[in-house]
Amino acid sequence: MSRAAGSAGTIGRIALGAHALLAVVFFLLPLSVIIGTSFTTTAYLRFPPEGFTLAWYAKFLTDGSYVQSLLLSAVLGLSATLTAAVLGVPVGTVRSRLHRGRKMLQKVLWQVALEAGIVADLAREEREEEGRP
Secondary structure (H helix, E strand, O other): OOHHHHHHHHHHHHHHHHHHHHHHHHHHHHHHHHHHHOOOOOOOOOOOOOOOOOHHHHHHHHOHHHHHHHHHHHHHHHHHHHHHHHHOOOHHHHHHHHHHHHHHHHHHHHHHHHHHOHHHHHHHHHHHHHOOO
């Protein structure tokens, strides 16, 4: 390997590292502002920050819908991870197949609902409640 080729490889690695660093900063800087703001006592962004509170986190953790969605997300992630480990495939493959299966099931259920007249009946009832023909 010539000296010029080695130098070009080093410059390329440095440039790639610099671009990767810029991408990380680009994505994490707004997130750091949001997280930093979540600890302030004001309900809006203000600089310099005023006070320190965990009230936003307490409100988040006491709202049942957020806690329920976090638990559901954890259960789904754990089940996908365990399934992937048992089958010896990447987790992304399992999640992709689950998504595809969910979409197919949704289509079948909609078709059954349309054939049974359930969907049309619901739409008709909503129109009647609103006073539309």
